[in-house]
Amino acid sequence: MNRRTFFMFMSPSLLVMLTLMVFPLLTSIWLSTQYMTFRNINDPEFVGLANYLDVFEDRKFWQAFTFTMTFIAIAVPAQISVGFLIAVLLDQVSSRIRGIYIAAFLMPFIVVPVVGTLMVKQLFESGGIVAWAYRALLGSRFIFTEQSVKSLILVHSLWAATPFPLIVFFAGLQTLPDELIEASMIDGATRLRQVRHIMIPHLRSLFVFVGLISIMDAYRVFDSVFVLTEQNPIYKAEVMMLYTFRTAMSVQRLGKANAMSVITVVMILVVLVPFLLRTYKEQTEER
Amino acid sequence: MKRIENRYVLTVIYATLTIYALFSVIPFFWTTLQSFKTPRQANSRVPLFIFEPTADNYTDLWLKTIPDDPLLVAAVLVAIFGLLAFVGMQARRFPFPRGYVYLGVLAVGFAVLWSIPGYVRTQTFYDYFLNTIIVTIGTICISISIGCLAGYALARYSGIAGVIILVTALGFRSLPGMAYILPYWWFGQRSGLYDTHILLIITLVAINQPFTIWMLRSFFMNIPKEIEESAMVDGANRLTAFLSVIIPIMWPGIISTALFTLLLAYSDFLLVRILTQSNWTLTVAISKYAAGEDPGHITLAAAAAVSAAVPIIIVVFIFQSQLVKGLTSGAVKG
Numbered sequence: 001m002n003r004r005t006f007f008m009f010m011s012p013s014l015l016v017m018l019t020l021m022v023f024p025l026l027t028s029i030w031l032s033t034q035y036m037t038f039r040n041i042n043d044p045e046f047v048g049l050a051n052y053l054d055v056f057e058d059r060k061f062w063q064a065f066t067f068t069m070t071f072i073a074i075a076v077p078a079q080i081s082v083g084f085l086i087a088v089l090l091d092q093v094s095s096r097i098r099g100i101y102i103a104a105f106l107m108p109f110i111v112v113p114v115v116g117t118l119m120v121k122q123l124f125e126s127g128g129i130v131a132w133a134y135r136a137l138l139g140s141r142f143i144f145t146e147q148s149v150k151s152l153i154l155v156h157s158l159w160a161a162t163p164f165p166l167i168v169f170f171a172g173l174q175t176l177p178d179e180l181i182e183a184s185m186i187d188g189a190t191r192l193r194q195v196r197h198i199m200i201p202h203l204r205s206l207f208v209f210v211g212l213i214s215i216m217d218a219y220r221v222f223d224s225v226f227v228l229t230e231q232n233p234i235y236k237a238e239v240m241m242l243y244t245f246r247t248a249m250s251v252q253r254l255g256k257a258n259a260m261s262v263i264t265v266v267m268i269l270v271v272l273v274p275f276l277l278r279t280y281k282e283q284t285e286e287r
Numbered sequence: 288m289k290r291i292e293n294r295y296v297l298t299v300i301y302a303t304l305t306i307y308a309l310f311s312v313i314p315f316f317w318t319t320l321q322s323f324k325t326p327r328q329a330n331s332r333v334p335l336f337i338f339e340p341t342a343d344n345y346t347d348l349w350l351k352t353i354p355d356d357p358l359l360v361a362a363v364l365v366a367i368f369g370l371l372a373f374v375g376m377q378a379r380r381f382p383f384p385r386g387y388v389y390l391g392v393l394a395v396g397f398a399v400l401w402s403i404p405g406y407v408r409t410q411t412f413y414d415y416f417l418n419t420i421i422v423t424i425g426t427i428c429i430s431i432s433i434g435c436l437a438g439y440a441l442a443r444y445s446g447i448a449g450v451i452i453l454v455t456a457l458g459f460r461s462l463p464g465m466a467y468i469l470p471y472w473w474f475g476q477r478s479g480l481y482d483t484h485i486l487l488i489i490t491l492v493a494i495n496q497p498f499t500i501w502m503l504r505s506f507f508m509n510i511p512k513e514i515e516e517s518a519m520v521d522g523a524n525r526l527t528a529f530l531s532v533i534i535p536i537m538w539p540g541i542i543s544t545a546l547f548t549l550l551l552a553y554s555d556f557l558l559v560r561i562l563t564q565s566n567w568t569l570t571v572a573i574s575k576y577a578a579g580e581d582p583g584h585i586t587l588a589a590a591a592a593v594s595a596a597v598p599i600i601i602v603v604f605i606f607q608s609q610l611v612k613g614l615t616s617g618a619v620k621g
Contacts, residue, residue, distance in 0.1 A: 003445040005525055009440030010452065012433040013496055021459045024470035029474060041476050086307050089300045106306035107315060110603050111596050112554040114570050118592040119314035122321055125332040125585050129317050159310065161347060221464040223556045241557075244465050249561065253471065263466045268462065276458050280359030284448045286348040 025265075032259035037252045044255065051259035061260065063236060065241040067150070071239065072218045079214055080207070082158065083165030088195060090166075091173045102167075109163035115225040120156045120229060149228055149237045156224050161217065165210045172206045173199065179262045212275040219268055240264050322589035326582045331587075344590035345458065351408040360407065364399075371396050372605070385538055393424060412591070415572040416612075418484065419553065422568055425488040426552040427545050430499050433492075433542065438503025439529060443512070453504070456497035467494060469559050475562055482564045491552050499544060499550070506540025507533075543609040546602070553599060569595045 007014075032051055034044035055061050079255070090101060108116055124142055125129040131142040138149050142148065180198055189197070200207075222241040238246070248257035321329050323340035336454040346353055354360050373391050400417060403409065441449050471490050475481035510533060518528040534541075559571045573595050576588035603610060 001445075001525070003444075003446060003448070006440045006444040006446065009436045013500060014452070016433060016489075016493050017456060017496050019461070020490060021467060021496075024467045024474075025459075025462075027470040027473065028466050031470065041473065064337065073436065076475075082307075089304055092300055092306065092309070101304055101308055104311050107311050110550070110599065111315075112570055112599060113527065113554050114574050115556070115592045115596045116314070118573065118588055119318040119596075120578070122318045122592070123314060126528075127321075127332075127334070127585065129334045132332075132334050146611070159314070168413055174394060175530070188617075200590075210550070214463050220465075222465075226556070227574055227577045241463060241465055244469075245561075248469055254473070258469050261463065261469060262582035265462050265466050272458060272461050276454050280450065280454045280456060283453060284447070287450065 009234075016269055028258050029262055031255060032262050034255045036254040038254075047255065051256045052263070054256055055259050055263060061240075061243060061256070064238045064240045066237045067222075067237065068219065070154065071157070071221065072215055074155055075161070075218050076211065076214045078154075078158055079162045080165050080210060083162045083210075084169050084203075086162075087166050087169035087173060088199065090170055102170075105163050105166055108160045109167075113160065114227055116154055116160050117224040119157060119225040121152070124152065146236050152228055153221075153225055153237060155220065156228070157218065160224065161214065165214065168206055168210050169203060176202050208278070212278075215271050216268060216275075219264075219271075223259045291526055318589045318592050321586055323588055329586045330582050333528060336527075344586045345594065347410075348412050348587060348590050348594060349410055351410055354407050364403075365440050368396065379538075384535070386534075397421075397424070412569075412572060412594075414568050415569050418456065418566050419568040419570075420486045421484050422491065423549050423552040424569045426491040426495070427548050429488065430492045430495055430548050431503075431541060432547055433497035434496060434503050434527075434544070435534070435537070437496075437500045439507045439533065441500060441504040442507035442510075453501065456500065460494075460497035464494065464557055468558050471558070472561050478567060482566050484566065486562055487559060487566075487568075490558060491495065491555060494555075494558065495548055495551050502544045503540065506537060506544070509540075525548065539609065542606065546606050546609055547603065550599065 031044075033045045033046060033048055034046040035050070086105070090098060092195060093101070105225055111119070122128055124144075126130060126141075134140075143153075176199065178203075184194055184198060204234040220241055222245070225237065225239050225242050226245070229242070240260070241264070244257050244260040247253050247260060320336070323342070324335065325341055325343070328335050328338050344400070371579060375389060375392045378385045378392075381388050397420060404413065439455040441453060451517065471486070472481070475486050480486040487606055514536070515525070517534050518532045519525065523531070545571045553568070554566075554570055556570050556574065559568050560574070563571065573588075573591040576584060578584070
């Protein structure tokens with residue numbers, strides 16, 4: 001296929017992505033230099049970098065930043081290690097039973113995030129099964145507080161996001177040559193040593209891939225936090241996306257919200273750039 | 288590979304897997320159970336597992352008044368949609384292109400759903416359901432049409448421009464959606480498109496386009512070049528060859544990608560929440576049930592959650608083999 005035909009075929013898709021992804025991103029940068037509320041959408045006022053200064057001095061923004069980072073630091077390693085453990089165990093089970101397990105494991109992955117969050121929340125509502133167990137074991141009622149909502153967000157993310165690493169690792173384990181395992185068994189390697197010296201090195205590139213994707217997903221988590229803090233917006237369990245949302249839609253400071261989203265985009269480049277370079281190298285080699 | 292024979296170890300493995308499986312499905316199980324309870328039963332001190340089920344939560348959610356002969360209405364609807372599903376599955380046996388069959392089935396199905404409020408008094412929840420269908424189907428049709436052209440070009444072109452487009456698109460897809468959605472909101476306000484289906488559709492198409500072209504490309508790469516080359520030797524130009532030779536054998540890949548587009552469009556929350564005021568989709572509508580003071584809100588929320596999950600579970604169940612194909616094609620990167 002020559003260059004001309006390529007661009008002819010590409011043009012509708014490219015046009016859509018340029019006008020609705022590249023252009024909005026530039027608009028966002030422009031909006032971030034304006035003072036804009038719902039009242040002056042049509043004639044915003046240019047304020048330079050004042051919105052950025054405002055964000056950097058905003059204590060609540062830094063609280064949201066800290067919680068987002070804590071969330072990533074706990075949720076991502078938890079998802080990956082649980083996913084890996086279950087994938088390794090699943091690999092040991094006979095293939096007939098696997099199907100049932102996989103179907104169960106994929107349920108949280110398929111269901112709409114908002115629905116999944118509502119369902120997890122049901123367990124903790126008064127009359128919910130976990131709330132009941134909590135009372136039976138600890139003797140006190142489960143109540144929604146800042147701390148408990150934060151833990152709930154983590155539990156939900158483990159529930160909803162673990163199937164992805166699980167399935168990727170499981171698929172990766174299927175490509176592991178049997179000879180390697182057999183040879184190591186003849187050498188007298190124990191199961192644990194096989195995991196340590198054969199499986200983990202074999203899956204190394206997948207660990208990087210899954211890790212980067214999970215970090216980016218955890219970074220932009222919104223739906224579950226929104227639903228879980230809807231109970232009471234005063235909770236300080238806000239992540240950066242939620243705080244940006246509230247700044248735009250409740251406080252109506254659109255310029256400031258755009259400044260925040262520009263800042264969050266710049267911050268995620270730390271992870272995104274290595275990820276893209278890696279993909280670029282892969283794709284040019286495959287070509 | 289030699290399997291583990293030690294019974295003790297095997298028991299531990301099965302126990303761990305089962306506990307994790309329970310962890311995965313308990314929210315579904317419990318929410319479904321709660322959705323068939325009265326508020327009083329749902330709030331009981333000790334969880335009830337055996338009780339007299341009631342459908343009140345569902346009828347409250349969907350209907351203003353219950354029709355005189357609910358069973359007849361239900362039977363007619365099941366018959367119509369069963370027939371449509373059957374026609375859709377047999378699409379390849381018809382003497383004309385499959386695309387027309389799928390479009391016909393979708394059009395008739397939607398016409399039936401559209402006409403229901405004329406016979407039964409429905410709640411606004413039903414309107415959100417219709418909005419969801421309009422938005423997801425619209426997104427799928429546009430997204431797949433332009434995505435097929437692009438995916439095909441990317442699979443066949445070997446220049447560096449293709450790789451650069453793919454990687455850049457992936458980069459844009461990985462950014463937090465907020466960066467696009469606030470400008471969309473501003474466009475919407477300026478152009479008067481705010482709170483319309485068309486704005487939701489074009490923005491959902493754009494946001495999911497990188498994913499769509501990656502996935503379709505991986506399917507097109509599995510189709511040997513010789514197929515369209517032989518057609519082009521016979522005098523067809525590339526576009527004709529693409530439409531008449533490639534697309535007919537691409538249907539499994541297209542259906543698979545359409546399924547993922549459906550899941551993405553259906554589950555999108557942030558974009559729809561910001562760009563609409565009243566024309567919500569189900570996903571946004573049910574988030575309203577997240578909190579409430581009256582004791583009835585728990586069972587209503589459960590019914591809403593189950594109602595929004597069931598369409599997706601039905602679709603996934605019907606197309607499970609395509610879903611697996613998509614997952615294993617290696618293109619699904621969130």
